[in-house]
Amino acid sequence: MSFLETAFGKLLMTFGTAMVPVLELRGAIPVGVAAGLPPAAACVTAILGNLLPVPFIMLLTRRIFDWLRDTAFFGPKILWLERRAHLKGRVVRKYRLLGLVILVGIPLPGTGAWTGALVATLLDIRMRAALPAILLGLVAAGLITTAVTMGVVHLF
Numbered sequence: 001m002s003f004l005e006t007a008f009g010k011l012l013m014t015f016g017t018a019m020v021p022v023l024e025l026r027g028a029i030p031v032g033v034a035a036g037l038p039p040a041a042a043c044v045t046a047i048l049g050n051l052l053p054v055p056f057i058m059l060l061t062r063r064i065f066d067w068l069r070d071t072a073f074f075g076p077k078i079l080w081l082e083r084r085a086h087l088k089g090r091v092v093r094k095y096r097l098l099g100l101v102i103l104v105g106i107p108l109p110g111t112g113a114w115t116g117a118l119v120a121t122l123l124d125i126r127m128r129a130a131l132p133a134i135l136l137g138l139v140a141a142g143l144i145t146t147a148v149t150m151g152v153v154h155l156f
Helices: 007-019 024-035 039-051 053-068 075-088 090-095 097-105 113-122 127-149
Strands: none
Touching (some): 024 039, 075 090, 090 097, 097 127
């Protein structure tokens, strides 16, 4: 039996997938269920894995952006990310923490914990307020994604 066939290996694979930007928990839950994890275990593991990078994103984004903004290669990419975060942040600017929950909680491309953390940072929402809102959004997205993965909700 290989490591990825063990229960711990499946949990670690799901956790790691959830930490990857773009995939996040929307990709991790189907991966965990396909690997053989119970849906609830895949959901909880994906939520925790997706939440882990959030404090680091919030603590380091401004410093890294300020450091890279003046470089020829990264400068335009930083400006693009900031513009994108401000566009995504319209609902957050309007509704603050509820908007952050909605942004993270709707499991669509371009939303999620990474985007929520970036938007919260650029809108100067303090971590102690943003983390619970992002977690609540992740729980909502996790439940929706798990339901869709298990076929309870049919979108088509």
